[in-house]
Amino acid sequence: MKTLLVTGGAGFIGSHVVRKMVLDHPEFHIINLDQLTYAGNLENLTDIQDAPNYRFIRGNIVDGTFLEKLFQEEEIHGVIHLAAESHVDRSIADPMSFINTNIVGTVNLLNACRNAWKDFEGKLFYHISTDEVYGSLGSSGLFTEDTAYDPRSPYSASKASSDHLVRAYHHTYGMPIVISNCSNNYGPNQFPEKLIPLAINNILQMKPIPIYGKGENVRDWLYVEDHATAIELIFRKGSNGRTYNIGGLNEWQNIDLIRLLCKIMDEKLERESGTSEGLITYVKDRAGHDLRYAIDSTRIAEELDWKPSLNFEEGLARTVTWYLENQEWMQRITSGVYQSYYDQQYRDR
Ligand code: NAD
Ligand code: TYD
16 A cells, blocks of 8 residues: 655645545555644544544654654655645744745655655655745736746745755656645635635624735635645646646635625625625735736646636635534634734734
8 A cells, every 4th residue: 555645734725635635545545744733733634534544643844853754664655745834924924934844844855755765666746835936916917837936925935945946856856746836725624814714703703804905916716625636636647847837717806805705604694784894994914915816727727637616606605604614613723822813913903
C-alpha cells in the first residue's frame, strides 16, 4: 500500500482534501500531518477519523529534524502540501510566522523528500498555492500560468517564495512536482477570520460586518469541494513540473457578495428583509489591499477536463446552511483567544 502525506489536513481546504483522498483512494494510506495551530481543527474530520486508511500525526513542518525522522519511519510516496499560515491580515501583523511556516517549512519538507527519495520513480511533491502570488489586477485581465509573479503582501510573498523553491527542486534535483494556484475558497470548515465565515458569524450575532475600504475589491470565489476535486485530479493526472491555475469563473466585488449573503441570511433566519444589510460597516482599508484577483482556468479545463460544479448562489446557500447547522463548531473556535484577537483587530480599524 502506498502512503500519501497530506500536510495541513486539519485546516479548511486540507480537511476536504483529506476526506476526498481517504474515501476515493482506499489503495492509499493517508497520513495527515498538522501542527494544529489556531487554524487546525480535528473536528473537521470526525466522520473519517476511524477509516482504516487514515492516520493523524501532530507535527510542525518548521522542525526539520522531526520531518527527517518521519520520512525515515514511514515510506512516503507522495506529498500534498497545504500546511501554511494563510491569512493576509495576520501576515501584515506578524510576517515572521509566515516566513517560518510557508518558506522554511516548505524547504524542510522538500529536503525530507529529497533525502528519503533516493529514486524519484513514482514519487510526487504536490504544492498547493494561491493566485495571490501573481499580484493585483486592474479592472480587466486574468492571471494565467505564465503571468509574472508580483506578490504584494507578506502572505503572498511567502507563498511565491515557496513556489519558486518547489520549482527550483524540480529543475535542480529532478524532483517530480506539480503546483496549483487557486483563487479564494469558501465553504464548510473555514475559519471565521476570512470574509465569508466572518460575515456569517457576525450576522448571526447581529454584530457589524466590517468592509475594508469601499468594498470595491474583487475576488474570484470557488467552492472548497470543487477545489478538492481539482486537487485530486491534478494529483492523479497532472504533468510533472507543470503548474495549473484553478478558479471559480466567479468574480464578485466584496460589497456585492456581502449584500447577497445578507439576503440569503435574512431568508434563512426569517428576519425582516434588510436586517443583515443594516450591519454593513465600512472600516479602514487593509494596508496594500490588492484590488482584484481573477483566474484563467483554461489549462486545467482543457488538459484535465475540470470545471467548477456549483454556481455561487448554490454554493453560498449551502455554506450558510452548514454554518447554521454547525453553530457549536463556530462557538468553540471563536471563544477565548480568538474572540479577543478579533475584538482587538476590529478596535484597531
Ligand atoms: P488554514 O489556515 O485553514 O489551514 C492551515 C493548516 O495548516 C492548519 O490546519 C494548521 O494547523 C496547519 N499548519 C499551519 N502551520 C503549520 C506548521 N508549521 N506545521 C504543520 N501544520 C501547520 O488554510 P487553508 O485556507 O485551508 O489553506 C490551505 C492551503 O491552501 C495554504 O497553503 C494556502 O496558502 C492555500 N490556499 C488557500 C486559499 C484560500 O482561499 N483559503 C486559496 C488558495 C490557496
Ligand atoms: P479574505 O477572506 O481575508 O481573503 P484574501 O485577503 O486572501 O482575498 O478577504 C477577502 C476580501 O474581503 C479581501 O478583499 C479583504 C476583504 N475583507 C473585508 O472587507 N472585511 C473583512 O473583515 C475581511 C476579513 C476581509
